[in-house]
Amino acid sequence: MTATAPPAEKAAERTQESASPGALRAWLGRHPLAAYAIRRFGLYLVELWGALTIAFFFFRLMPGDPIQTLIQTLQQNYIYNQQASTELIARYRAEFGLDGNLFVQYLKYMEKLVLHGDMGPSLISYPTPAQDVILRSLPWTIGLLGISAVLSWIFGIVIGAIAGWRREKIGARIATNLSIALSHVPYFFVALILVYIFAYSLGMLPARSAYDSSITPGITPEFIGSVLKYGLLPGLSIVLIGTFSWILSTRMLMIPVLGEDYLLYAEAKGLKGSRILTRYALRNCYLPQVTAFGISLGFIFNGNVLVEQLFNYPGLGTTLVTAIQQLDFNTILGVTNIAIFSVLTAVLILDLLLPLLDPRVKYWK
Amino acid sequence: MRLLSAVLRTIRNSRRLAIGLVTLGMLVLLAVLSPLITKLIGGGIDPVELAAYERWLVPSPQHLLGTDQFGRDVFAMVIKALAVSLQIGAIAGVISTVVGVIVAFVAGYKGGWVDGVLSTFTGVLLVIPTFPLLIALSAYAKNVSLFQVGVMISIFAWPFAAKTIRSQVLSLRTRPYVDLARVSKSRDLEIIVTELLPNLLPFIGVGFASSALGAIFGLVGLEIIGLGPGGVIDLGQIIFNAINTGALTLGAWPMFAVPIILLTLLFAALNMINIGLEEVYNPRLRGVAGE
Numbered sequence: 001m002t003a004t005a006p007p008a009e010k011a012a013e014r015t016q017e018s019a020s021p022g023a024l025r026a027w028l029g030r031h032p033l034a035a036y037a038i039r040r041f042g043l044y045l046v047e048l049w050g051a052l053t054i055a056f057f058f059f060r061l062m063p064g065d066p067i068q069t070l071i072q073t074l075q076q077n078y079i080y081n082q083q084a085s086t087e088l089i090a091r092y093r094a095e096f097g098l099d100g101n102l103f104v105q106y107l108k109y110m111e112k113l114v115l116h117g118d119m120g121p122s123l124i125s126y127p128t129p130a131q132d133v134i135l136r137s138l139p140w141t142i143g144l145l146g147i148s149a150v151l152s153w154i155f156g157i158v159i160g161a162i163a164g165w166r167r168e169k170i171g172a173r174i175a176t177n178l179s180i181a182l183s184h185v186p187y188f189f190v191a192l193i194l195v196y197i198f199a200y201s202l203g204m205l206p207a208r209s210a211y212d213s214s215i216t217p218g219i220t221p222e223f224i225g226s227v228l229k230y231g232l233l234p235g236l237s238i239v240l241i242g243t244f245s246w247i248l249s250t251r252m253l254m255i256p257v258l259g260e261d262y263l264l265y266a267e268a269k270g271l272k273g274s275r276i277l278t279r280y281a282l283r284n285c286y287l288p289q290v291t292a293f294g295i296s297l298g299f300i301f302n303g304n305v306l307v308e309q310l311f312n313y314p315g316l317g318t319t320l321v322t323a324i325q326q327l328d329f330n331t332i333l334g335v336t337n338i339a340i341f342s343v344l345t346a347v348l349i350l351d352l353l354l355p356l357l358d359p360r361v362k363y364w365k
Numbered sequence: 366m367r368l369l370s371a372v373l374r375t376i377r378n379s380r381r382l383a384i385g386l387v388t389l390g391m392l393v394l395l396a397v398l399s400p401l402i403t404k405l406i407g408g409g410i411d412p413v414e415l416a417a418y419e420r421w422l423v424p425s426p427q428h429l430l431g432t433d434q435f436g437r438d439v440f441a442m443v444i445k446a447l448a449v450s451l452q453i454g455a456i457a458g459v460i461s462t463v464v465g466v467i468v469a470f471v472a473g474y475k476g477g478w479v480d481g482v483l484s485t486f487t488g489v490l491l492v493i494p495t496f497p498l499l500i501a502l503s504a505y506a507k508n509v510s511l512f513q514v515g516v517m518i519s520i521f522a523w524p525f526a527a528k529t530i531r532s533q534v535l536s537l538r539t540r541p542y543v544d545l546a547r548v549s550k551s552r553d554l555e556i557i558v559t560e561l562l563p564n565l566l567p568f569i570g571v572g573f574a575s576s577a578l579g580a581i582f583g584l585v586g587l588e589i590i591g592l593g594p595g596g597v598i599d600l601g602q603i604i605f606n607a608i609n610t611g612a613l614t615l616g617a618w619p620m621f622a623v624p625i626i627l628l629t630l631l632f633a634a635l636n637m638i639n640i641g642l643e644e645v646y647n648p649r650l651r652g653v654a655g656e
Binding site: 047059180184185188321340 | 485489490492494496497498500501578585586604608614618622625629632635636637
């Protein structure tokens with residue numbers, strides 16, 4: 001555990017301190033925000049290291065020997081017609097970082113990852129590096145989930161604000177109760193029902209793959225149209241359910257604000273309802289929603305395994321499932337590490353930004 | 366006794382909670398009665414036995430939801446599967462809530478470095494994407510019992526419960542009545558059980574409902590990508606079969622619609638309980654809403 005980032009960071013801090021201990025402490029005392037930022041960044045590195053480590057050991061404990069699987073696949077494809085030699089197996093093991101004991105493997109893996117950003121070769125598409133395999137599927141996941149996340153956030157905030165503001169109206173009640181009932185239903189269910197209706201019963205929309213395979217990928221109107229058409233059903237299923245949970249949380253944040261005196265005052269001033277809603281009420285509950293949105297953007301990099309599987313969408317989720325079935329450790333870990341990194345980084349950025357956005361937020365004393 | 370009255374008071378105060386509990390209760394009843402129902406449907410033969418009937422029968426009075434690709438009665442299968450899904454939810458919910466409560470109390474009540482270490486650890490577990498880990502764990506799960514699957518799933522469910530409960534412990538332990546109990550020389554365990562626990566009941570309930578929800582969905586997800594444990598039929602597996610055998614194109618819609626409807630009802634009921642409990646705990650949400 002010596003070659004990882006956090007100890008290195010601490011060492012750097014220590015050398016700085018020893019150079020001018022008194023001056024630095026005094027400076028930090030005068031700049032609480034900077035002191036907070038350094039502490040927060042240190043925690044971030046610790047969390048990152050911890051999560052990456054847990055993920056590494058967890059996946060290495062999976063039963064099965066990936067090298068044997070690989071060699072069997074190669075033999076089935078008549079690349080070798082004899083038993084693989086021990087020498088060959090040893091070479092593959094070294095290549096994939098599977099030689100030596102678990103701890104040595106861990107150190108080597110972390111060294112390559114941290115110092116070179118190298119995730120090792122992918123087993124499924126050897127000798128392509130795992131990071132290239134991941135980079136290929138990343139745009140699809142980001143495109144599909146990113147657009148869906150933004151849309152459901154916007155819809156959810158608008159509908160949720162109105163549902164809280166006009167909570168006695170029948171429409172608001174329906175929206176609220178529907179959200180309570182459906183906000184925890186998996187996206188996958190909606191996707192399945194949409195597929196049944198629009199793809200099988202009506203035959204209107206395609207239900208598999210990400211674009212029409214007869215069109216060559218490129219920045220042409222045809223290709224983009226095809227991508228949009230193929231992304232419509234998976235996107236719609238995510239937007240539908242996602243919107244419900246944003247409605248619910250926005251409404252929950254709105255309602256306590258509605259009892260506040262400054263809203264009564266705004267009303268007494270004779271301001272228009274819509275102005276009070278957007279400038280006074282919503283303004284006071286947008287911050288938690290921005291935070292939650294940032295975190296949900298981080299979670300995009302988890303992919304959406306089930307929806308991607310159902311639509312055979314070439315995103316991170318599909319890559320991950322294939323990798324797990326083939327025991328492609330480097331790719332599995334790569335996908336997981338990207339997910340961990342993005343969520344933690346999103347949280348870090350938000351924690352550092354929020355004090356600047358809202359003067360009421362103070363993490364330091 | 367005190368716990369019981371706290372529970373009753375909580376239910377009386379929230380309509381949502383009551384609706385959720387009633388729905389959940391009906392589903393549980395259906396699951397508990399599942400051996401009886403399947404016997405009734407079969408009338409002598411086991412309706413979920415392979416080739417008990419003809420294959421792909423359309424819904425009719427004899428087979429309310431038709432039969433599947435192996436000639437099993439879909440209605441009987443769905444009822445049986447519902448029982449399995451509920452069991453997984455209950456097992457994983459109980460385990461992760463118990464672990465979550467213990468971690469939350471140790472962290473929140475002890476404070477200091479214990480809290481620091483435990484909270485960082487929970488936080489770290491929370492950011493590791495659970496579904497890949499679950500897929501990986503399912504590699505072990507080909508021949509395991511239902512209980513073991515429940516244990517596996519709860520490994521990933523407890524950090525969430527721990528986090529929600531810990532923040533409440535933190536706010537409660539500085540309340541005057543806790544200080545009073547401490548001054549009157551009650552032991553820590555006594556304070557936790559008699560003073561803190563009853564007040565945290567809604568949050569423990571939220572933790573349980575969320576963990577159960579996550580566990581049921583976790584297993585459904587595994588089944589759907591064909592990686593579920595062998596030997597058990599849960600609702601996810603029926604959906605998986607429906608997709609894989611082309612039931613969608615054959616028009617055998619009950620095979621995926623009914624499990625989805627049942628699971629949606631279950632998710633809705635658990636979520637109602639969740640929100641109902643939150644409203645009870647935070648009266649501001651309820652009072653202004655006027656409901």
